[in-house]
Amino acid sequence: MKEINHYELRFSAIGGQGIITAGAMLAEAVVQYKGLYAIHSPRYTAQVRGGPTKVDVVIDKNPINFPKTTNVDYYLSTSEKSFRTYFQDIKPGAIIVLDSNLVEEFNDPKYRVYRIPLIETAAKEIGNVVTVSTLSLAVTAKLTGLLTLEELEDFIPKRVPKGYEEINLKAVRLGYSLV
Amino acid sequence: MKRVVMPGNETVAHAAVAAGCRFYAGYPITPSSELAAEMSKLLPKVGGKFIQMEDEIASMAAAIGASVAGYKAMTATSGPGFSLKQEHIGLACMMEVPVVIVNVMRGGPSTGLPTHPAQGDVMQARWGTHGDHPIIALAPAFPTEIYMETIRAFNLAERFRNPVILLLDEILAHTYEVVDIPEPEEIELVERKLPPSGLNRLDFYTYQRKEGDPPLLPNFFQGYNFHFESLAHDEMGFPTTDPEKVAYISRLREAKIEKHREEIWKNDEYMLEDAEIVIFAYGSVARSAKEAINRLRSEGIKVGLFRPITLWPFPHQPLRKAVGERKVLVAEMNLGQMVYEVERALRRDVFTLFKADGTPISPVEFMDKIKGELI
Known part of the structure; x- marks a missing residue:
């Protein structure tokens, strides 16, 4: 794994898609496996489901003073509206991951853009749409180098609801091989 | 842990x-x-x-x-x-x-x-x-x-x-x-002190104590008669308008905190020793201040932080002692509230950074303020 001093991530979606959970799991996992400090702050709209939501994750090798993002290194989105709404403070050169079915073409040479059918893959290939949280986490872990496959294979079964361990492990392995 | x-x-x-x-x-x-x-x-x-x-x-x-x-x-x-x-x-x-x-x-x-x-x-x-x-x-x-x-x-x-x-x-x-x-x-826990058992219950007065001490209120069913009263009351807990008794109980209430304020005060001082500028901030704003201090110091600008953790009673004396004659910047997520206490403690005007629009004061805002107005 590369040496991390400070790293900022954002996940945006439509409330209910499960992307906030991906951010939460990422923060918990880097604290647990890497001994790093992390915060995550979800933002919801008044709508519980159906409104634009996001979660910001800040990772640092030291305790975090300012608990907000100012320079986002990695941005994943599964909704066109949310992607545009929260497109702020994205660092030039940032990694951008977009759900290829749900976010329109975005070709800005300032960023490294990946287009992956995240929700479709979760629903069809893995077999349950709720695994999009784990799938997105695995894609993020691979692209950023923040967590290894082995770490995710250890973390995910303990983190997900009972009875959903196997299908989420499938999502981890698929996500790690997709990119 | x-x-x-x-x-x-x-x-x-x-x-x-x-x-x-x-x-x-x-x-x-x-x-x-x-x-x-x-x-x-x-x-x-x-x-x-x-x-x-x-x-x-x-x-x-x-x-x-x-x-x-x-x-x-x-x-x-x-x-x-x-x-x-x-x-x-x-x-x-x-x-x-x-x-x-x-x-x-x-x-x-x-x-x-x-x-x-x-x-x-x-x-x-x-x-x-x-x-x-x-x-x-x-x-x-x-x-x-x-x-x-x-x-x-x-x-x-x-x-x-x-x-x-x-x-x-x-x-x-x-x-x-x-x-x-x-x-x-x-973890060190403080349990409330109850009056000793076995006192003559008619001799026990609810609010009787030495000036500076908190009262020893019994719990319900401990065996003592006692009276809780929202009106001004005497040592027995019964209403009174007798100016002397009213003033006395009021003094006892204030004194229990006033006399022990050094025990209650708690402040965090960050990079204060050689600082030329002191930021006064508390709560989440102080975290942004710390980040700004780290960045300003890497540019050679010596800033420190005085952060009260106990806001009330306000730490007038510790603040005065910590700050001395140095420039002070008071930052709050409001339109200026604790700044009144800071000015009262220091008996002079200070610089201010206030924001009340629902967003935090960022480290960059601290840096701009300090570079623009304090140096």
Whole structure:
């Protein structure tokens, strides 16, 4: 794994898609496996489901003073509206991951853009749409180098609801091989 | 020690239970609701009681009632709810009943900005309820500190028989952060002192004590006659308008905090020694200040931080001593509140950075202010 001093991530979606959970799991996992400090702050709209939501994750090798993002290194989105709404403070050169079915073409040479059918893959290939949280986490872990496959294979079964361990492990392995 | 990732609201709930809190009454309000939700899960497991009341006024009354019955009690709310609780906060001050009130500050006035942070209730924490009254208010800024200061809030409430207000803001309450939870044996708890048993019950006066001491109120069913009274009362707890008696009990109430303020004060000083400029900030704003200080120092600009963790009683003397003649910048997520106390302590004007639009003061805003106006 590369040496991390400070790293900022954002996940945006439509409330209910499960992307906030991906951010939460990422923060918990880097604290647990890497001994790093992390915060995550979800933002919801008044709508519980159906409104634009996001979660910001800040990772640092030291305790975090300012608990907000100012320079986002990695941005994943599964909704066109949310992607545009929260497109702020994205660092030039940032990694951008977009759900290829749900976010329109975005070709800005300032960023490294990946287009992956995240929700479709979760629903069809893995077999349950709720695994999009784990799938997105695995894609993020691979692209950023923040967590290894082995770490995710250890973390995910303990983190997900009972009875959903196997299908989420499938999502981890698929996500790690997709990119 | 156990390392977990939790938002501030849940951290307070876990710390409260560790501090011995066994009664919670509340009415949910953003951004404090998760605190109530967590208490409703935790309290039944330790034999405690959780009750969602019909409103904030009743919640405050219920918490006072539980405390009088011998339980460590807490309630939590935010802005509008904190306004509603003020009447009974005064009651708890008057009757000298320990209770912890958490106020997660959001943008105001009125319903204001429910999902955005502010620090607009710091003067309300001091003077929200009418009349002269003693109060303690704490403003932690970091996740593990939130845990430890919650425990200290209960300890101070029990020790001084007084309401203690714990102030968070929306950022601290909602951001999931790394909390290092100490083992139970590492936590020091203060239990309320009860009057000794076996006194002649007619000789026991509810509010009788030496000036500077908190009263020794018995719990219900301990065998003593006692009287709680919201009217001005004498040492027996019965109403009086006798100016001498009224003044005496009022002095006793103030003195128990005043005489022990050094024990209650708690400040954090960061890079203050060689600083040419001192930032005064508390709560989440102080965290942004720390980040700005680190960045300014890497550019050779010597800035330090004075951060009160105890807001009330206000640390006039420690602040004066720490700051000396240096330039001071007071930063708050309001339009200028604690700055009045800072100027009173220093007896001079200071620089200010105020913001009350629902967004935090960023490190860059600190840096721009300091580079633009202070050097």
